[in-house]
Amino acid sequence: MARHPTRGETTDGPKTPTVYDVADRAGVSIATVSRVLRTPDAVRETTRARVLDAVRDLGYVPSGNARALAGRKTGVIGLCFPGHDGLEEADRPAPGSAAAGGVRIVDDRRRGAGWQSPNLYFDEVLRGAEVEAWRRGFALMVAAGRGPARDVIVNDIAGRVDGLAVLARTVSDDLLVHVARRLPVVVLADAARTGTNPLAGLDQVSVDNAAGMAALVTHVVRGLGVRDVVYVAGPPDSPDDAERQRGLFAALDAVGLDRAAVPHVRGDFRRDTAEAAVTELLARRVPRALVCANDQSALGAMDALGRRGLSVPGDVYVTGFDGLDVGRFTQPPLTTVAQPMAELGRAAVRAVVARLADPAAAPLSARLPVEVLLRESCPPVDTSM
């Protein structure tokens, strides 16, 4: 009768119980056990109680894998991103500090506002995705791919989930296309979607870089009346920077300023590079405003200005882009464009769920609105007079 006649009797210790064990103990069939767990109302009260008791007594927990296999869906959504590079070693406890019971005492007065833990960006996306997934009744599986094994991970995860949200350039396009044949894939924050892009057919969710930059630049040029602007650009191959430049140009066009009137220097999205670039610029001349491609380079710009003894915003306005937390604590606080990171995660999950519900729908391309945060480095109105 029972499929496992010797279960837990001949072998070493009791194995983890299955529906069969519960059914045996409750004196019902496995179908009834399944019903009790999935459609309790379809089972007579007393039977249900017997089954539930057996579940309790046995410590039975249904196998999600078997369920998923039989039910042809997992109830899990996967989230892949590029990984916390550099974190692997960074947060390893310092050698010797782990001495038994020993508490290390550190003079931490030197550490300035510039420091911050890496990749907060993804943390927030992740959090948003997590929240949304659970609200929709899905579990979330996370994979931060590091190194060349990324593809392996994604492939691995793809087989375990109903749908996948992948941050731009986490894995090779080929793999993504391959995987997308099997399940819904949503690409996050990859706006540079051209016709020839192999990912062109996939759903995507991104942030409205161009509109954000346009609004910010409009504020600088029209709101503050500044015409002497320099743009501290990102890496030439960055789609994000390309979009932000589009926004910049759009704003210049709109206010009737020649694009050539706003020269670029190259900050490469990095604090040190931007500092160097701006230092070099300042050796030649001092513009009234520095519009930076991201917050990191804005920090670098402020470093350079500070070193030259120039005041922000008194002598030079500085703006960033991203809305990193650190910008709230700089001196002065940094005007920036905040990206809705958590919302990005949520939107991604929503997109996956929507696709699951309607596989035939046209590819989705969502743009999340950004928010310009005016802070002291480039205030709402000119306060210098």
Added chain:
Amino acid sequence: MARHPTRGETTDGPKTPTVYDVADRAGVSIATVSRVLRTPDAVRETTRARVLDAVRDLGYVPSGNARALAGRKTGVIGLCFPGHDGLEEADRPAPGSAAAGGVRIVDDRRRGAGWQSPNLYFDEVLRGAEVEAWRRGFALMVAAGRGPARDVIVNDIAGRVDGLAVLARTVSDDLLVHVARRLPVVVLADAARTGTNPLAGLDQVSVDNAAGMAALVTHVVRGLGVRDVVYVAGPPDSPDDAERQRGLFAALDAVGLDRAAVPHVRGDFRRDTAEAAVTELLARRVPRALVCANDQSALGAMDALGRRGLSVPGDVYVTGFDGLDVGRFTQPPLTTVAQPMAELGRAAVRAVVARLADPAAAPLSARLPVEVLLRESCPPVDTSM
């Protein structure tokens, strides 16, 4: 021969391909397909190539669930925590701000250093867990249980993973015990493990609250020579606070100060409550040092002191506990005890993996070392003279 003779022919569109489809197309058996994927060296070069081609052509991605079921292990570790309460609504885009193409412009100059996004704590634990899981070859499944559904979630996740790490008091003890019968469960940050605790037999990883507080208080009393201390306590039922108080007392005992010499006021771990409590205290007298049960209440204490025109650290030393990021940006920066959040997550995963490797080992109880970060609010040496 093939198990699915009509696959993709009679039904609507091609179904997602399985080993059978790949085997058919490559002209081999399913076993060979499986081998190519799992032990490639056990297959002749030419055969392997044929199979791989078929995989490519078909867009085949192996089902993780079927694998897990057949292989009796999932390769996934679960992480459960109490959830980002309050976040659900908080990060919802403000009504109206999402207008198509509209970019909201906000005067953000008012928002002080006190503000910060909630639950950064878990983000870091999560990140640590993710990193470690990945290094060990496991995927990570995340569940932030919210509301009464927590138990359901955990039960659900338990069936999908090889092992589980659960933050203290995320779910009911009963459920945890139930689940622990089936798979390894590691409890995080629940140090208050008494003999009668139902969770007593489980592995656990926590932070050395007592030692941290003891080191900090020793610094205040012995290092700075302060004897007039008030403790701003947490909620009475908090195991964390209890541990920190133990550390406090231990330090007092060690330096020969009567415990009664250090009165308590109740801050309840919250900024506002602590501010109220300290305000009331200051109406009576001004101690030389306020040792607070956590960072939040330290912020509240500083609020109260500031309102009274008292200087930190000139008039009163203030210390916190937790190592929240925000403490680096307060005026003055906050001396605190940093908990190794990311390391907590990693240690949890390590514990699960260890338990998986040796189910018979004695229950593990790991204590992670903390770090005292001396900053201006209670500096390494008395600089006021």
Added chain:
DNA sequence: TTGAAAGCGCTAACAA
């Protein structure tokens, strides 16, 4: 209301 039985897609003996 309950039970019998056929898979879900894969792995892992065991044979060949």
Added chain:
DNA sequence: TTGTTAGCGCTTTCAA
């Protein structure tokens, strides 16, 4: 080196 086959634990018709 490759194929056959028996499950893994569950859901789900279809009958009873």
